[in-house]
Amino acid sequence: MSTYNLDIALHTNLPLTELLKVAEQQGVITALDRHFAIELCELSNEPNELLQLLLTLLSKQLSSQHSCLPLQHIEFANPLGLRPQATITEDAPAPYCAIACQSDVATAPQQLATLLAQSSLVWCPNLGEEEDPLNRPLVLEQQRLYLRRYWRYEKSVADRLLSLATDSDIAVQLDGEPRFMQQVSALLDGLFPNHATDIDWQKIAAATTLSRNLSVITGGPGTGKTTTVTKVLLLLMHLQPALRLRLVAPTGKAAARLSESIKGSKARLQAELTGELESLLPALHAIPEEAATIHRLLGVIPDDSRFRHHQNNPLVLDLLIVDEASMVDLPLMAKLLDALPEKARLILLGDQDQLASVEAGAVLADICHGLRDGHQWRMQYSHQQSSRLSQLCGVKIPAGTRSEPLGDSLCMLRHSHRFKDDAGIGVLAAAVNNGTVNKAKEVWAKQYPELTWFEQQSSITAERALLKHCVEQYRPYLALAQQQAEPHQVLRAYNQFRVLSAMRTGEYGVDGLNLIITRQLAQAKLIVPSQEFYSGRPIIIRSNDYNLGLFNGDIGIILQDPSNQRLMAWFERADGSMMKVLPARLPSHDSCFAMTVHKSQGSEFAAVTMILPPNPRGAQMQLLCRELLYTAITRAKTHFSCSGTEPVFNLAVKQLTLRASGLASRLWSSH
């Protein structure tokens, strides 16, 4: 037992170094977590076990994609989450570790904060302080412990978003020039003719975007985010023909889909531009369709985590549109905002209910946090902004209950035009998103034609109906491959269906599923996998190759080159053109009959089959969450099937992932 001046102490029955080894053996921490703590304590020459434990917990948080360690989140009775040992002997007693506070337990986080503040490793910034003169590696703010780098990212993202949200030159122009207000309002009326009696939230989202330097349009799939933003771009290009705008998304696939959506929206809009609206046609044609990845926009420097564009070499643009913003992690958002020119405007589009980014943070969810009102969502416009929007849209738009500047920049779309209100996929997605197990159960019981449940058998090889379904779904694209159809045609057909899993490893993970599906397809004589590369093999890239222009998550297919019959790997570029690569030159890759739900973000398929693990344990339990199911379901456009058991499905519906971060409270001061 170690004690300090403070009223808080670490209780263990083994020296902490031994205990951390047990924790590593149990898989509750990694070797990296243990060494991170040891090395930092050695660096500071502070042999303090409680400090070492806190550093281990911080590292564990960071490897679970949290941005910080909130001290009040620590489970004081068992901070490492140790499990009881199966075999207990005198040599190996049951490990025990607890943080005990002698007086009021409620003061424990504050006591830990005081302990940390005394360490030479930790900087506690005063309000407004930007830099630590001593460059200490850790930062403690509001009882949240950060690695300095993450604190900087979080602070710079919050500062820039707030400054963009507060910057009101466009709002001032609208308020000060009644004619301009009328002109914009008339254009909005033309583009959003009111056929329904309900409030048209797409029109309000467009007005929000037109009146702020920062706007965030969030909503589920098919709620009209792209349609709305295309109309906004049309108005902006009409009002400011020289506007320099760029479209980006976090992955190549998402960028390609954004390009396609913008093209589709423009084509639909063209048909609507009749009568007086015909004068908008030149502006419509001027809207760019090409979208890039964020990495490409920022300019990747090989083997360097920095980009070519940053604060001192900003991007050349007036307006940046970022699609699939939920996939943008905290460090990348910080770098993107850093490279945004001072006067530029920013539009973020995304679905705040989807899985958070693969790397640290949940930036979009934190931005939208202030709209949550209990179990409901509610717009939070200030009185001034609600009156401005009411004038622009010609309907009364109520003000919210909060008064933070970010509220004026946000708009949420809730009505899906992709799924009919009573169609299975939309209803199931809504039930899962609300965390209502009974409702989800009812949806499955109704046996919608768009939904299929495969009750899980004892092993994947026993799941005949499921495997038959997968073979039938992949048959059309493989038949095209056998007929040596054009590569882009085969790739399109392949993208009609995908098997998704929560995890990579194990029989029910992507690795196991790829093996079994390959075997089934070979038995059905659809592929001949006698060598590593064979015609029809879909592949997913696992690392970046800047020379080839292939990036982690890119998906292609091995097919014969029509010009010389050699097998090549074919990929679709963001602009829709095809690129071929010699298979031997491919960076690390896997087969992709099945992929993780994480990797499927930003893509959509006609049909999706989700396979849940039968007996999730440990880390798998953490992966199974509501956002994972919601993301998997909403990747499907016409059919969703799920192989699992009811308890596992329900467990995932109930579990909500929360990423620890201070961003929401920086953005929403009354949070």
Ligand SMILES: Nc1ncnc2c1ncn2[C@@H]1O[C@H](COP(=O)(O)OP(=O)(O)OP(=O)(O)O)[C@@H](O)[C@H]1O
């Ligand atoms: N107000 C509307 N009335 C009728 N159909 C609409 C409306 N808005 C959008 N749609 C249609 O709904 C479909 C989805 O729209 P859109 O692509 O804009 O949604 P989204 O939110 O961007 O979807 P995703 O998140 O999947 O990219 C499109 O076919 C579009 O034409």
